[in-house]
Amino acid sequence: MIKLTIPGRPISKSNFKLHNVHGQAWMPSKGKYSKYIAYENMIAGYVNKQYFGEQLTCDLITVMKLYFPDKRMGDLHNYPKSICDGLEKSGIIKNDRQLKPVLLFDFIDKENPRVEIELYPSDEYSLSYLIEKISE
Template identity: 70%
Template sequence: MIKIVVPGKPISKSNFKLKNVHGHFWMPKSGKHSKYVAYENTIAGHINQQYSGPTLEGNIITILNLYFSDKRMGDIHNYPKSICDGIEKSGIILNDKQLKPVLIFDHIDKENPRIEIELYEKDKYAISYEIKKK
């Protein structure tokens, strides 16, 4: 199991897409809308600081715990793309298609917004879940 902590508020990819005159979406690499690319690099940098092992092969069970400073988090389903792109950019995996399944949990931590990424090699770990009535 590999656990990576990335400090700061999670950033959603959907907020930074631009549309060209032909209706195609693209991600700017510079200028005021380039914050997303910088965020991918931030995630990759934290992974490279906290993990020095070999590149992971095969499918990876991925758990994302997103800690927001308040309830204004937006659509939680938009966050995994930016995080998974950053994981791939780090070189810890070859392709973000390896990250499956991906479980997403949201939390509030006013003092310490962050992302906690847990990676488990699927050939070494099994996943199960249970839903119980309260």
Template identity: 70%
Template sequence: MIKISVPGKPISKSNFKLKNVHGQVWMPRQGKHSKYIAYENKIAGFINQQYDGPPLKGNIITIINLYFPDKRMGDLHNYPKSICDGIEKSGIIKNDKQLKPVLLFDYIDKENPRIEIELYEASKYKVNYSVDPIK
């Protein structure tokens, strides 16, 4: 199991996509919309600081805990893409297609916004999931 913590407010990839006159979507590398590329590099850097083992092989069970400074978090489904791209960029995995299943949880932490990533090799761990009624 590998647990990585990346400080700062989580950033969604969809917030930084632009469209050209033909409707094609692209990610700018410069200017105010280039924050996504910097965020992806930040995630990769923290992974490389906190993990120095060999690259992970096969499917990777991925748990992403998002800690926001307040309730203004936007569409939660847009956050895993930026995080998974950062994980791939770190070199810890070959392709972000390996990251499955991905479990996503959100919390509020005004004092310490961050993301926490847990990675488990599916060949060594299994996922048990249940939804139980509140009593």
């Protein structure tokens, strides 16, 4: 199991996309929208400071814990893309398609917003889950 921590408030990719006249989305590399690319690079930098092993080539059971400074988090499902892109950019994985399944959790931590990522190689770990009805 590999555990990585990225400090700071998570950033969603959907907030930084622009669309051309034909409706195609693109990511500018300059201006205020370039903040997303800087976030990807920041993730890659923190990953490279914490992981020194070989590139992971197998599928990975992925747990993402997003810690926000307050309840203003927007659509939670838009955050994994930026995180996955940063992981791929770091070189720890070859392609973000390796990250499956992805379990996503959100928390509030006013003092220490961050992203915690746990990677479990699927050739060494299995995942099971249980959903139970809350008794009344």
